[in-house]
Amino acid sequence: METKPLTGRFRADGRPVTLKEYHAAGGYDGLVMALSMHPDNVQKRVQDARLRGRGGAGFPTGLKWSFVPKTGGDKYFIVNADEMEPGTFKDRELMERDPHQVIEGAAIGAYAIGAHTAFIFIRGEYHRAAQCLQQALDEAYQQGILGSRMMGRDHALDIHLHLSGGRYICGEETALLNALEGKRPTPRAKPPFPQVAGLFGQPTVVNNLETVCNLPHIMRLGPEWYLSLSRCKDGGTKLYGVSGPINNPGLWELQLGTTAREIINVQGGGMRPGHELRAFQPGGASTDFLLPEHLDVPLDFDSVMQAGSRLGTGCLIVLDQQTCPVKMVLNLETFFARESCGWCTPCRDGLPYTETVLKDLIEGRGRPEDLKLLEEMIEWMAPGNTFCALAPGAMAPLHSALKYFRKDFERYLGKG
Ligand SMILES: Cc1cc2nc3c(=O)[nH]c(=O)nc-3n(C[C@H](O)[C@H](O)[C@H](O)COP(=O)(O)O)c2cc1C
Ligand code: SF4
The missing domain is CATH 3.10.20.600 (Ubiquitin-like (UB roll))
Structure with missing residues (x-):
């Protein structure tokens, strides 16, 4: 039984798995299976597999889908491939090495929530990944996998590739919706959640690209197999x-x-x-x-x-041990301050201020009260005090660095 469903088909030469190779390894069988089932049963299969979102928050995928109203009307399924988190390079690999897996997963997700239009929202700098995906999308249309009669069945699906304008905030799911609508990408107030009122006000699911790549395998090999892959109570x-x-x-x-x-x-x-x-x-x-x-x-x-x-x-x-944690944190805060979308005051003003305090500390202009000030900044940007999770996320490395490496901060004040 497969133990590396997401990467097991990768070619040794680094080139994308071809459609022929993908088919030979059971590719698109999961989509055929999903299309033969009622969408509610597809959702149940994913819930039973205990798939949790791989985009950062770990929200249960099947549960998220279940919030989409069962009524008719336009619905949208969006694959989040914005991947601008420093240090993260997982979705790029999946797109460049096995693009048909992404398309099959997106098609299954779209079917499960009753969407006939899907988008892959990809980081603007990922040129190679975009090329691989576009070629795979073209093949999928030519082979009748996508289009007005998916896999010869009475069901339509179009998948569009959208290159991001290139800001970290565009990966936040509601900012992403504004970006897709051609608006300034600031996060939206929740509720309403996108599952109820998302893209163009219609029910929408946004899932991370790695999350989506799990779907073909859950359909094909079942929840029990999927649960057996993991070492914990969640699957995969x-x-x-x-x-x-x-x-x-x-x-x-x-x-x-x-x-x-x-x-x-x-x-x-x-x-x-x-x-x-x-x-x-x-x-x-x-x-x-x-x-x-x-x-x-x-x-x-x-x-x-x-x-x-x-x-x-x-x-x-x-x-x-050789790297100064304070300098590392400054490096991270410089990124987050640059990427603040400016929508809410604690983040817009607080992140550049945090950056300045850290810089002053490192360059010998620190004051004894600065560590207290940094702690206050963490409070001001705590979850619930800002519109989205960018600012609390930005405070996480600083918060833990002050907890674990306080002496390194104090050394800059001449105390260490
Ligand atoms: C500032 C910020 C940037 C984000 N960037 C991404 C991203 O690049 N890719 C991603 O999948 N999720 C990103 N997220 C999380 C998304 O808002 C959302 O939770 C995720 O796409 C849901 O997918 P999942 O349920 O499959 O995990 C970001 C969140 C924040 C606050
Ligand atoms: S926390 Fe920062 S990135 Fe998020 S909405 Fe507020 S200003 Fe924008």
Whole structure:
């Protein structure tokens, strides 16, 4: 039985899996199966598989779909491939190596919620991934997989590829909807949630690209098989990546719940000679640091939360003993401050201010009260105080760095 459903078909030469190869490996069988079922039963199968969204928040996918009203009218299914989180490079690999898997997953998701139009919203800089997807979409139309009679059945689906204008905020699902409508990409107030009033005011589901790639396999091989892939109560494998001073940085499909120790030491080949691990961010730039004592925490949604961070995108960033955590945090805050959409005051003003305080500290202009000030900034940008999760996410590395590496901050004040 397959243990690497998402990446198992990847070609050794790095080129995209062809349509012929995809078919030979059972490709599009999951879509045929879905089309033979009632959409409610497709939703139930995904709920039974306990698939949780891979876009960062880990929301159960089948449950999200169930909020879409069953009434008629236009509905939209959107694949979120914006992937601008620093340190994260998982969706790009899926698009460049196996684009038909993305199309099949999008078609199944669209069918499950009753949508006849879907979009793949892709990061603007991902030129190669966009080319691979467009070629696969053209093939899918030529073969009658998409279009007015999908796979020869009385069901229509169009999938459009949309290149993002190129800001981090465009990946936030409601800002993404505004971007697709041609408006300024600021997040929308929730409720109403997109499942009820999304793109052009119609019911819409936004799912991460890795989430969507799981769908063909859940349809084809069933929830029990999918649950058996994982080491925790949620189903499936996970694409885990590592960047930083390790011997073999990269991306691997592993059981959901694999530990950071295994990923860094086995797949990643361990720390580079002369470098010692000091901490790691488990799921991209907007997640709290964890320490060596957390290396054996299973990297699943609930366990990482209990350890004080978030699984996020599952792409780890490693901090070694040689790198100054304060400078690393400044680097991250510079990114977040630049990417604030400016819609709400705590984030628009607070992030550049945080950046300035950190810079002053590092450049010798720090004042004793600055650490307290940084803590206040974390409070002001806590969840619920801003329109979207960008600002609280930006505060996560700072919050955990102040907790774990306080002495490094104090050293800049001449106290260490
Ligand atoms: C600032 C910001 C940027 C985001 N960027 C992405 C992104 O690039 N890709 C993504 O899938 N989700 C991103 N998200 C999360 C989405 O809002 C949404 O939760 C996700 O696409 C839902 O997919 P899932 O249910 O399959 O996880 C971002 C959220 C925020 C706050
Ligand atoms: S938190 Fe920041 S990015 Fe999010 S809406 Fe407010 S200003 Fe925009």
